[in-house]
Amino acid sequence: AENEPSWEAPCTKLLVHVSTPGCDGFPSLDSNESYKLSVSKGSMLLSAETVWGALRGLETFSQLVGRDENGTYYINETEIVDFPRFPHRGLLLDTSRHYLPLKAILETLDVMAYNKFNVFHWHIVDDPSFPYESSTFPELSKQGAFNAMTHVYTASDVRSVIEYARLRGIRVIAEFDTPGHTLSWGPGAPGLLTPCYIGEAPSGVYGPINPIVNSTYQFVTSLFQEVSTVFPDFFLHLGGDEVDFTCWKSNPEIRAFMVKMGLGEDYKKLESFYIQRLLDIVSSLGKGYIVWQEVFDNDVKLRPDTIIHVWKENNLQYLNEMANVTRSGYRALLSAPWYLNRISYGQDWIEAYKVEPLMFEGVPEQKALVIGGEACMWGEYVDVTNLTPRLW
Amino acid sequence: SCPTMGRAMGLAGLLLGLVVVPAVLVSTSLRHGTPRTEAEPEPSGWELAADAVPEDSLWPLPQWVRTYPRQLQLAPSRFQLVHGAGSSAGPSCGLLQDAFRRYYEYIFGHSRRRTWGRRPLAARAEPELFQLQVVIEAGDPGCDRHPQLTSSEAYHLTVTEPVAILKAPEIWGALRGLETFSQLVHEDDYGSFLVNESEINDFPRFAHRGVLLDTSRHYLPLKSILTNLDAMAFNKFNVLHWHIVDDQSFPYQSIYFPELSDKGAYSSNLIYTPTDVRLVIEYARLRGIRVIPEFDTPGHTQSWGKGQKDLLTPCYNGGQPTGSFGPVNPVWNTTYDFMTMFFKEISSVFPDEFIHLGGDEVDFSCWKSNPEVKEFMKKQGFGTDYAKLESYYVQNILDIVSSYNKGQMVWQEVFDHKAQLKPDTIVQVWMADNYARELSRVTGAGFTAVLSAPWYLDYISYGQDWKKYYSVEPLNFPGSEEQKKRLIGGEACLWGEFVDATNLTPRLWPRASAVGERLWSSSNVTNLQDAYKRLTNHRCRML
Numbered sequence A: 001a002e003n004e005p006s007w008e009a010p011c012t013k014l015l016v017h018v019s020t021p022g023c024d025g026f027p028s029l030d031s032n033e034s035y036k037l038s039v040s041k042g043s044m045l046l047s048a049e050t051v052w053g054a055l056r057g058l059e060t061f062s063q064l065v066g067r068d069e070n071g072t073y074y075i076n077e078t079e080i081v082d083f084p085r086f087p088h089r090g091l092l093l094d095t096s097r098h099y100l101p102l103k104a105i106l107e108t109l110d111v112m113a114y115n116k117f118n119v120f121h122w123h124i125v126d127d128p129s130f131p132y133e134s135s136t137f138p139e140l141s142k143q144g145a146f147n148a149m150t151h152v153y154t155a156s157d158v159r160s161v162i163e164y165a166r167l168r169g170i171r172v173i174a175e176f177d178t179p180g181h182t183l184s185w186g187p188g189a190p191g192l193l194t195p196c197y198i199g200e201a202p203s204g205v206y207g208p209i210n211p212i213v214n215s216t217y218q219f220v221t222s223l224f225q226e227v228s229t230v231f232p233d234f235f236l237h238l239g240g241d242e243v244d245f246t247c248w249k250s251n252p253e254i255r256a257f258m259v260k261m262g263l264g265e266d267y268k269k270l271e272s273f274y275i276q277r278l279l280d281i282v283s284s285l286g287k288g289y290i291v292w293q294e295v296f297d298n299d300v301k302l303r304p305d306t307i308i309h310v311w312k313e314n315n316l317q318y319l320n321e322m323a324n325v326t327r328s329g330y331r332a333l334l335s336a337p338w339y340l341n342r343i344s345y346g347q348d349w350i351e352a353y354k355v356e357p358l359m360f361e362g363v364p365e366q367k368a369l370v371i372g373g374e375a376c377m378w379g380e381y382v383d384v385t386n387l388t389p390r391l392w
Numbered sequence B: 001s002c003p004t005m006g007r008a009m010g011l012a013g014l015l016l017g018l019v020v021v022p023a024v025l026v027s028t029s030l031r032h033g034t035p036r037t038e039a040e041p042e043p044s045g046w047e048l049a050a051d052a053v054p055e056d057s058l059w060p061l062p063q064w065v066r067t068y069p070r071q072l073q074l075a076p077s078r079f080q081l082v083h084g085a086g087s088s089a090g091p092s093c094g095l096l097q098d099a100f101r102r103y104y105e106y107i108f109g110h111s112r113r114r115t116w117g118r119r120p121l122a123a124r125a126e127p128e129l130f131q132l133q134v135v136i137e138a139g140d141p142g143c144d145r146h147p148q149l150t151s152s153e154a155y156h157l158t159v160t161e162p163v164a165i166l167k168a169p170e171i172w173g174a175l176r177g178l179e180t181f182s183q184l185v186h187e188d189d190y191g192s193f194l195v196n197e198s199e200i201n202d203f204p205r206f207a208h209r210g211v212l213l214d215t216s217r218h219y220l221p222l223k224s225i226l227t228n229l230d231a232m233a234f235n236k237f238n239v240l241h242w243h244i245v246d247d248q249s250f251p252y253q254s255i256y257f258p259e260l261s262d263k264g265a266y267s268s269n270l271i272y273t274p275t276d277v278r279l280v281i282e283y284a285r286l287r288g289i290r291v292i293p294e295f296d297t298p299g300h301t302q303s304w305g306k307g308q309k310d311l312l313t314p315c316y317n318g319g320q321p322t323g324s325f326g327p328v329n330p331v332w333n334t335t336y337d338f339m340t341m342f343f344k345e346i347s348s349v350f351p352d353e354f355i356h357l358g359g360d361e362v363d364f365s366c367w368k369s370n371p372e373v374k375e376f377m378k379k380q381g382f383g384t385d386y387a388k389l390e391s392y393y394v395q396n397i398l399d400i401v402s403s404y405n406k407g408q409m410v411w412q413e414v415f416d417h418k419a420q421l422k423p424d425t426i427v428q429v430w431m432a433d434n435y436a437r438e439l440s441r442v443t444g445a446g447f448t449a450v451l452s453a454p455w456y457l458d459y460i461s462y463g464q465d466w467k468k469y470y471s472v473e474p475l476n477f478p479g480s481e482e483q484k485k486r487l488i489g490g491e492a493c494l495w496g497e498f499v500d501a502t503n504l505t506p507r508l509w510p511r512a513s514a515v516g517e518r519l520w521s522s523s524n525v526t527n528l529q530d531a532y533k534r535l536t537n538h539r540c541r542m543l
Helices: A051-064 A102-114 A139-144 A155-166 A214-230 A246-250 A252-260 A267-284 A293-297 A317-327 A349-354 A387-391 B006-016 B094-108 B171-184 B222-234 B259-264 B274-285 B333-349 B365-369 B371-380 B386-403 B412-416 B435-444 B466-470 B481-485 B504-508 B511-520 B528-542
Strands: A015-018 A035-040 A043-048 A078-082 A088-094 A119-123 A171-178 A193-198 A201-209 A235-239 A288-292 A307-310 A331-334 A370-377 B029-031 B064-074 B080-083 B131-136 B155-159 B163-168 B193-202 B208-214 B239-243 B290-294 B312-317 B320-328 B354-356 B407-411 B426-429 B448-451 B487-494
Touching (some): A035 A051, A043 A051, A051 A078, A051 A102, A102 A155, A119 A370, A201 A246, A214 A235, A214 A267, A235 A267, A246 A267, A252 A267, A288 A293, A293 A307, A307 A317, A387 B504, B080 B094, B094 B131, B155 B171, B163 B171, B171 B222, B208 B222, B208 B511, B222 B504, B222 B528, B239 B274, B274 B290, B320 B365, B333 B354, B365 B371, B365 B386, B371 B386, B386 B407, B407 B412, B412 B426, B426 B435, B435 B448, B435 B481, B466 B511, B466 B528, B487 B504, B487 B511, B504 B511
Parallel strands (some): A015 A043, A088 A370, A288 A307, A307 A331, B080 B131, B131 B163, B208 B239, B208 B487, B290 B354, B354 B407, B407 B426
Antiparallel strands (some): A035 A043, A193 A201, B064 B193, B155 B193
């Protein structure tokens, strides 16, 4: 027929050329993910600085291949030069509110790769459950998991996730959120959490981690020593969000401590006291850290290379926060407009798409401090039965 | 994977430092619609049944439940569901035979012990429950018939040793009772199957309890529909309102008019063949579920025009046809010739007494633009009131469908636009704005109504929105006793604009369960905390 395309000689090879070696390494924040793809008569070439760029290019190549009504696979002559605008493009999964079987996590990593995400933010433990099997403190998951036999991530599971992610150019950043969001840590670590009081007597209920006892810092050191070894990425997410001060206020020993240390009635200072020590511990372990925005908002003394994770959303207030964070010289990650767990009717992808992360008042140097963002899928109403259609 | 009660127990023990109290030590509880405290604080996600009682697992809550502390054991290798003495139904009743097998699986499914064997001499302390005997009281059980609006779904269940008895006037009640019995059987920490001695008297508050599925906006594979029918049976729903075709696609393969799906379906494999349709109807029947098809006209018919030339109204602009089409053309005789044939087929393919004729959201602009239609309006003396033209059309369709001895369901606009309905036409109220007033109007005019307005489950939102569906009281509208009797039930609707097989099940369930209990259980079953407890257990069971 007149208008049928004439097929050129079939292409048999996509040549992949990588300049810098490093097949056995891990991707990092500084990894170069750029690539060039050239498809022309007689040759198909994918060239990249690093293997990470090659992965991105392979994904793109796979999207270019089409199939016609006769079943023939074809590809158009193409020239592509590509690199990411932001180096940190993440997805948060919450495996504490609901346990997610390994398969669900691995499937999510596959779909992340289809979409060129490169960070898996594993919010692994929280108030409701502690599924992380710690070798140093096995009681944490024994007492804290929903079911210590079935609803846990063994060391081998964690290794599987890290390697599966690595093979897709995805970094795994674990979050052990403290001092709040730690109720599930209590049963397996007696004395760690603050006992709340009603009047003179303990009420039997517990609050955030107890910041005034040495045992807390010994525990935290040992735990993060393990976590630093298990998770190879340079960064750890330390949480630090939504610390409820009521329990601390109710505890007489803590009140006494506040007086002794001259902190007055400002419990944010107590929170800072804890966080500062935590950051020192983690630094000494050779790790960098990411914290939720409260840590910045509450004036904690931070190292200059701290990354602040902006999550509070209230009428576009997050843009002000982004401006403040970057003006203070810290790098910023944006999640506030991307809380995908907050479902609504219709094509809500449009709102998420319209977000412009750099649309705040600031000089170019500030804007350069925005390293990217993360879509968050908090798990209050999410488990394996609805994760995939809710997220993608 | 959803763990058994083990998860809730573990957590409660974890947080409250309590030792879990075995169900056995809970004293008799008489449930008669559970009047509880009015205050309904937000139930904490983890403060679940630390001291679970058997009724903490029933959904929907039966009208009258009495459970006793004494427990009976069931052995998978010995327990049987059988026809009881005095039942009018026996082994030839295919529907019950099928149900017995299905419910055996639900009860013992994951158990490995199947081979028949005698009760060991050194058995456990609890007495053994050997059988559930099902007794149908009606003279003619009608095992090969289809359920109807007037079918009885009542049942009486007595669980006591050595044999439990399920009595029901009709087979439909037996199906409901089997579901409840399966919800009473629970596993203890050692894997033994136990059931508390109980007595239950149950019947539905409303006779029409439906789920609407839309297979036009997105095609739903057969498997999706069948899985959904299973879920409906778990929740005692008894009507599948199959909104089978619409603007976007026409997947129904018609025998008389094969072009409709040939040209109107998304693709040739995204259709429902006559075999598929028969399968859905039979699968539903075996679960006591009626299938009411909806062939929505005169609006929502774009896809019909692909395979049926000259059915839809050609739209005009400045005296010239634009090439696009509007609703079904009400002025041509050929329209009614087509509808006569088409609904003859539909009436014979779908055995239910009712067919849903749609009649919603008719856009008049195309009619208004068409010169023949304008001419017709003048001739009929309708002036500029196109609602009268719509009613003219609808009345003709109602007549056609009546002539095939089928009852009709219509969306509320048909009533609102003052078409002359048959006395037994059912009006489905769907517009959310002031639906209580619409219910008053419809029932006040003497028509039967079905409520959907507050139950559009496609309108998802963040959090526990099941509570808002659960809190609807259908009879909260101004009207006499007579009027209230005309509200025969409701339907949870899952429109398909944003729904396909990848997300149907988690979007519909367990949110629709809230509607299921509202339509089955007594009006005073309103406590959200109690519902939360039972619903979380029920949801895990459904998985």
